[in-house]
Amino acid sequence: MKKHIIALLAAATVLTPVAVQAKTTPQELRRDVREIREEKQDLRQAKRYGTRAEIRDARSEVREARQEYREDKQDYRRQVNRANYRAARFNAPFRYNSWNTGVRMSSQYYGSRYIVNNHASQRLPAPGYNQRYIRHYNDLLLVNIRSGHVVRVYRGFYW
Known part of the structure; x- marks a missing residue:
């Protein structure tokens, strides 16, 4: 019985997701912009030489890269705003x-x-x-x- 309880507790700690707040940096934002450019270039190539499925996949990748960039930029703005005005009373x-x-x-x-x-x-x-x-x-x-x-x-x- 003890072994089963210990095994269940070990499995629960391994499988439990850990909430980690990643800090966004300007370098990461620039990397995201580069990824969007690369995805757009892949889309252009897919439009020239690819099938419909490849074009659809390339479009969805561009859309996902843009969405990730928007989210990261919003996180960065929130971080900068908090850091600049945390201690001051305005x-x-x-x-x-x-x-x-x-x-x-x-x-x-x-x-x-x-x-x-x-x-x-x-x-x-x-x-x-x-x-x-x-x-x-x-x-x-x-x-x-x-x-x-x-x-x-x-x-x-x-x-």
């Missing part, structure tokens, strides 16, 4: 305002805790002299910190 102690270009805002809205320093990783142009990117809830504002005027507004930048 919910301001004041209510949400919808800012427009040219409006003057008080200095409490662009304090040091709301400044976004990683503009290059967000694919934003470098701010000019005396300008800073400020996060206000899900909006991103380019503010002239000397005068307090809003230079540019990116609404819904952080979804």
